[in-house]
Amino acid sequence: MTPDEFRRHGRQVVDWIADYLESLESRPVRSQVRPGEVRAALPSAPPERGEPYEQVLADLDRVLLPGITHWQHPSFFAYFPANASGPAILGDLLSSGLGVQGMLWATSPACTELETVVVDWLARLLDLPAALRTDSAGGGVIQDTASSASLVALLAAGSRAGGELARRTVYTSSQTHSSLEKACRIAGIAPGNLRVVDVDPRTLALDPEHLRSLVSADVAQGAVPTLVCATIGTTGTTAIDPVRRIGEICREHGGWLHVDAAYAGVSAVCPELRWINDGVADYADSYVTNPHKWLLTNFDCSVLWLRDRRPMIEALSILPEYLRNAATLSGQVIDYRDWQIPLGRRFRALKLWSVIRWYGAEGLREHIRGHIRLADEFAGLVAADEEFVLWEHHPFGLVCFRPRWPGLPIQDANEATIALLERLNDSGELYLSHTKDTEHVLLRLAVGAPSTGREHVHAAWRVIRDTYAAMA
Amino acid sequence: MTPDEFRRHGRQVVDWIADYLESLESRPVRSQVRPGEVRAALPSAPPERGEPYEQVLADLDRVLLPGITHWQHPSFFAYFPANASGPAILGDLLSSGLGVQGMLWATSPACTELETVVVDWLARLLDLPAALRTDSAGGGVIQDTASSASLVALLAAGSRAGGELARRTVYTSSQTHSSLEKACRIAGIAPGNLRVVDVDPRTLALDPEHLRSLVSADVAQGAVPTLVCATIGTTGTTAIDPVRRIGEICREHGGWLHVDAAYAGVSAVCPELRWINDGVADYADSYVTNPHKWLLTNFDCSVLWLRDRRPMIEALSILPEYLRNAATLSGQVIDYRDWQIPLGRRFRALKLWSVIRWYGAEGLREHIRGHIRLADEFAGLVAADEEFVLWEHHPFGLVCFRPRWPGLPIQDANEATIALLERLNDSGELYLSHTKDTEHVLLRLAVGAPSTGREHVHAAWRVIRDTYAAMA
Numbered sequence: 001m002t003p004d005e006f007r008r009h010g011r012q013v014v015d016w017i018a019d020y021l022e023s024l025e026s027r028p029v030r031s032q033v034r035p036g037e038v039r040a041a042l043p044s045a046p047p048e049r050g051e052p053y054e055q056v057l058a059d060l061d062r063v064l065l066p067g068i069t070h071w072q073h074p075s076f077f078a079y080f081p082a083n084a085s086g087p088a089i090l091g092d093l094l095s096s097g098l099g100v101q102g103m104l105w106a107t108s109p110a111c112t113e114l115e116t117v118v119v120d121w122l123a124r125l126l127d128l129p130a131a132l133r134t135d136s137a138g139g140g141v142i143q144d145t146a147s148s149a150s151l152v153a154l155l156a157a158g159s160r161a162g163g164e165l166a167r168r169t170v171y172t173s174s175q176t177h178s179s180l181e182k183a184c185r186i187a188g189i190a191p192g193n194l195r196v197v198d199v200d201p202r203t204l205a206l207d208p209e210h211l212r213s214l215v216s217a218d219v220a221q222g223a224v225p226t227l228v229c230a231t232i233g234t235t236g237t238t239a240i241d242p243v244r245r246i247g248e249i250c251r252e253h254g255g256w257l258h259v260d261a262a263y264a265g266v267s268a269v270c271p272e273l274r275w276i277n278d279g280v281a282d283y284a285d286s287y288v289t290n291p292h293k294w295l296l297t298n299f300d301c302s303v304l305w306l307r308d309r310r311p312m313i314e315a316l317s318i319l320p321e322y323l324r325n326a327a328t329l330s331g332q333v334i335d336y337r338d339w340q341i342p343l344g345r346r347f348r349a350l351k352l353w354s355v356i357r358w359y360g361a362e363g364l365r366e367h368i369r370g371h372i373r374l375a376d377e378f379a380g381l382v383a384a385d386e387e388f389v390l391w392e393h394h395p396f397g398l399v400c401f402r403p404r405w406p407g408l409p410i411q412d413a414n415e416a417t418i419a420l421l422e423r424l425n426d427s428g429e430l431y432l433s434h435t436k437d438t439e440h441v442l443l444r445l446a447v448g449a450p451s452t453g454r455e456h457v458h459a460a461w462r463v464i465r466d467t468y469a470a471m472a
Numbered sequence: 473m474t475p476d477e478f479r480r481h482g483r484q485v486v487d488w489i490a491d492y493l494e495s496l497e498s499r500p501v502r503s504q505v506r507p508g509e510v511r512a513a514l515p516s517a518p519p520e521r522g523e524p525y526e527q528v529l530a531d532l533d534r535v536l537l538p539g540i541t542h543w544q545h546p547s548f549f550a551y552f553p554a555n556a557s558g559p560a561i562l563g564d565l566l567s568s569g570l571g572v573q574g575m576l577w578a579t580s581p582a583c584t585e586l587e588t589v590v591v592d593w594l595a596r597l598l599d600l601p602a603a604l605r606t607d608s609a610g611g612g613v614i615q616d617t618a619s620s621a622s623l624v625a626l627l628a629a630g631s632r633a634g635g636e637l638a639r640r641t642v643y644t645s646s647q648t649h650s651s652l653e654k655a656c657r658i659a660g661i662a663p664g665n666l667r668v669v670d671v672d673p674r675t676l677a678l679d680p681e682h683l684r685s686l687v688s689a690d691v692a693q694g695a696v697p698t699l700v701c702a703t704i705g706t707t708g709t710t711a712i713d714p715v716r717r718i719g720e721i722c723r724e725h726g727g728w729l730h731v732d733a734a735y736a737g738v739s740a741v742c743p744e745l746r747w748i749n750d751g752v753a754d755y756a757d758s759y760v761t762n763p764h765k766w767l768l769t770n771f772d773c774s775v776l777w778l779r780d781r782r783p784m785i786e787a788l789s790i791l792p793e794y795l796r797n798a799a800t801l802s803g804q805v806i807d808y809r810d811w812q813i814p815l816g817r818r819f820r821a822l823k824l825w826s827v828i829r830w831y832g833a834e835g836l837r838e839h840i841r842g843h844i845r846l847a848d849e850f851a852g853l854v855a856a857d858e859e860f861v862l863w864e865h866h867p868f869g870l871v872c873f874r875p876r877w878p879g880l881p882i883q884d885a886n887e888a889t890i891a892l893l894e895r896l897n898d899s900g901e902l903y904l905s906h907t908k909d910t911e912h913v914l915l916r917l918a919v920g921a922p923s924t925g926r927e928h929v930h931a932a933w934r935v936i937r938d939t940y941a942a943m944a
Contacts, residue, residue: 001558001830003490010490013562014482017569018475031581035804038585046593050832053559056825060566067582072571079579079794082816084571086473087525090485092568094532097489099544099556099770107551109503110539113510121518144616145814155658165660166638178792179815185787186627186813188637188660235794292816298571299818315657320650321908322551322707322916326894332507341658341813342617343651344554344764346771353528358473360522422798436793444794 009053016057017089021072024451028428029073031066038067069431074451075460078425078433080235080263080398081448083291084298087358091351092298102345105333106325112334115142115349118356119303122291125361126268129281132305134334140305141339142348146262146288147179148341149304150229153286154183156312157227157256168226169193169218173206173241175234177260193223201438203393204237206230208245215253225255232276233264236435237391237442238398240264240276247283256285262302264396265289267372269364276395294397294448296367297355301348304339313338371397371447374457378445381461387468391442400435400442403468414441416471424467430460481525488529489561493544496923500900501545503538510539541903546923547932550897550905552707552735552870553920555763556770559830563823564770574817577805578797584806587614587821590828591775597833598740598761601753604777606806612777613811614820618734618760619651620813621776622701625758626655628784629699629728640698641665641690645678645713647706649732665695673910675865676709678702680717687725697727704748705736708907709863709914710870712736712748719755728757734774736868737761739844741836748867766869766920768839769827773820776811785810843869843919846929850917853933859940863909869919874912875940886913888943896939902932 001009041063071082102111119140120133132138143149158168170189172180174196184194195218198210215225228250230241243259250257259280266289267273280287288304291297306312317338319328327333337343359367375397382390382401391400403420405413418441421434433444445460473481513535543554574583591612592605604610615621630640642661644652646668656666667690670682687697700722702713715731722729731752738761739745752759760776763769778784789810791800799805809815831839847869854862854873863872875892877885890913893906905916917932 003493003558006493006558006561007486007490009558009562010486010565011483013565013569014479014486017566018479018482020569021475021478030578033581035577035581035799035802036585038582039589042586042589044589044592046597046828047832048834050835051829053562053826053830056559056829064582064586067580067585068570068572069578069580071573071580079573082571082573084568086475086478086481087528089478089565089568089571090481090525093482093485093561093565094489096556096561096564096770097485097492098540099554099561100540101543101551101554101771105507106502106541108539108541108543109505109507110510110536113508113539114514114536117511117514117516120516125518145816147814147816151658151813165662178790178795181790182788182813182815185790186623186659190637235792298568299573299816316654318650318653318657320707322905323650324906327507330507341623341654342619343654344617344619344771354525356518357523357528358525360519362520363522433794434796 012053012057024070024073027070027073029070029075029431030425030428031069032428033067038063072449072451074449074453074456075430076449077445077447077460078431080293080446082299083294083296083448083450085296085355085450087354088297088351091354095347095350098347100347102347103337103343104323104325104328104335106327111347111349112336114353115336116334118349118352119305121356122303122352123305125364126265127274128287128305131307132287137309138305138307139309140303141336142352143302143304143340144300146177146260146290146302147182149288149302150179150258150260151183151186152304152312152340153256153258154187154227155315156286156306157258158187159315160256160311161224161226163224166190167222167224169195169223170226171195171197171211171214171228173197173199175199175204175236175239176229176231177235177262180229204234204239204437206241206246208242208249211246212249215249215255219253225253227256227258229258229260232259232261233396235263237393237400237437238264238396239393243283244279247279250283257283259284259287261287261289263290263293266291266295267368267396269361270368291352291355294368295355295364296359296450297352301352367450374447374452374454375399377454378447378457378461385465397447399445402440402442403472405472410439417441417443420468420471424464427463429463484525484529496542496545499542499545501542501547501903502897502900503541504900505539510535544921544923546921546925546928547902548921549917549919549932550903552765552918554771555766555768555920555922557768557827557922559826560769560823563826567819567822570819572819574819575809575815576795576797576800576807578799583819583821584808586825587808588806590821590824591777593828594775594824595777597836598737599746600759600777603779604759609781610777610779611781612775613808614824615774615776615812616772618649618732618762618774619654621760621774622651622730622732623655623658624776624784624812625728625730626659626699627787628758628778629730630659631787632728632783633696633698635696638662639694639696641667641695642698643667643669643683643686643700645669645671647671647676647708647711648701648703649707649734652701676706676711676909678713678718680714680721683718684721687721687727691725697725699728699730701730701732704731704733705868707735709865709872709909710736710868711865715755716751719751722755729755731756731759733759733761735762735765738763738765738767739840739868741833742840763824766840767827767836768831768922769824773824839922846919846924846926847871849926850919850929850933857937863914871917872907872914874914875944877944882911889913889915892940892943895943896936899935901935
């Protein structure tokens, strides 16, 4: 494709996206296709001859769009929404257009140095401790996901802990994201050495006394407590683990405190929410938050900070002949390949830079506050309806709740809630997901799409209430 | 940013990229900045108020471009070039614009099903065995990099091998990509259990007899041979390991044969190059190749195929409550989250689909053949010059060679070659990298940028020869 053809088709694609964003609301939120339907509509063999780009766009409309669940739809309330925004999409486009590979400083210095600048910017925006910024012994790095970031933290923790792999123990709660269990499997932590700490059944936050007793028993048996994961804003209900008390226990036994704030961490752009990070400055060895979850930056963009980068580099650095270069050997530069699982890396910093510059700190705060206001408003609607039970804890954009189903035993009520969820999602009018507290299935309504307004939240509540009324 | 603002700035960015591509040749290939220069030119604190997008683009020109090493420059011959092309950039843009997250089939069925279709297309284009396509017990998946793909293969191999982690052994050669050693570290393979197999000093291909003796000795001591990596097109010199003979040894002892064809694999779009895959159909348990290296698809796009997906899913699948859904529980769909390290995933299939449709099989073959012709032409220039020694093996786009430095002992000659390399790269006129055979530093000239033509290869040779003449 020549640069001139690229100009022409590039405009078509930009217009296609703008049209898509404008038409989003008229589409069903969750795709209505059945398994295999999209695949069956596509040829099983690739084309022998090239085709005009218009045909690609036509098939996108005809075949793919019906199979898309619209994550940017204003009534997408499932999981945590994957944020996107114009400047993020454009930053990503610039990254694709430049096509640089930032594995080493030397392979494109600006790719590395802009990343250093923006992760430091984000640390300032969130008022994270200076010890996590790059001028300290630590620093930040952009990863694809919090899954990968947590795996990197686990490997760094293992490198610091030393000793036999088979003796290393890791501590999470039942509410910790499943990616920590996956990281343990990948890193060869023995399945029996992943300890699941109890939670307070009222808040679903990790119980530090139980953590302390587990760690003490393990140490007594010769285990090496390697990493404890504290979550600020769990995936299920946005519970907040007591980071400070967990940090004290880590300090006593030398364990690495990893703070998973994948969803909620970015909300600290607002000073009134910085209480969520209590204990981080004193105790966190690593901290991860995802601008792609709630800071207007399209997937993938997860930022991991470490207090000390050395154990990570020790765990991950290998220097074959073909990567040797004067800048690396000088020790004056960062090679972010040693801060991640893969070798190659995209220029992801461009999209975060684009977002922060376009919105400014002010715009980012307004974005977060707007969603929290909407979530509060929705919670108010639920609380005012005696047919529903509100999960009281909702400091962010997520509201959990459940219908009462009067007269039904818990198991039946849970099944009825799942049936309600399926019926709601099948309608295409909104998309919710679910979780469980210690007993009940809860519906999750996460306000997070940038296009969501008051009208969408109120419409969601009407559909939920009416559908429940029809079923109850 | 409103859809209309996005339209306006989107056109600016598309034009910026087209202008960039048109002006590439006038820029120095390798960035000329010193460590810290880009960072020092950017503010250390983020902006409080949002800024116009024009300012972002202005800073891109003023601050970032001087710090960019231009991977798409026609005289970029270092590493393996990271391919990009118009349709790939546009496919990536569509992915960013849609903003879907394909962790589960249910979270956007088209994201999963298009991926299934395009990885099967690519398997057909490369004439890979039908056992690697999705209708078999195996199937393909797009990963970010071959590093991650190899890690997934290693975890699947471990899951199939069973037994204690501490007994598992892995076999690579000194020419195997460093990502395999990194994967072993990540997955907790004991450092002493990564065996480095000898290579034939003449071809740098893995010596199967040495592999056999290592495996036998390990088995005799109770080890569990878990994975052998055979490379088709090593990073250093594009050596080709004897896949068939390695496969026979794997078959005897139950080890998993992972074929790393990250760079060279895509060249099998040309029937005349399919000999490189001899043995794959009979023995490979997994096979990885990177469209982002040599198939016009911008980074990141690495395709991993497996003959049996079950051990991988067993190694990587975890189903927490918030991810449960009817489609997953039905067993009728693929959830690619279980085929990779992270949970979340981008809609990468769009760019590969765009590329295959725009170029067609015919265009992809012409792309590969053109580069091989240029590499052959360059090799001819080197071979005809008695001041230089050509590395005879160059079936793909990479040519390795070294100056003779008559009279210098090997160590001094190697230092002189590195000094020549630095001087060439400092010139900004071309960008090369290097490797080592068993004794000598070799210069690597990899033809791979889609914009590279005869004139660039001849110009490169003139600069190399003249610079050497000035130094010798």
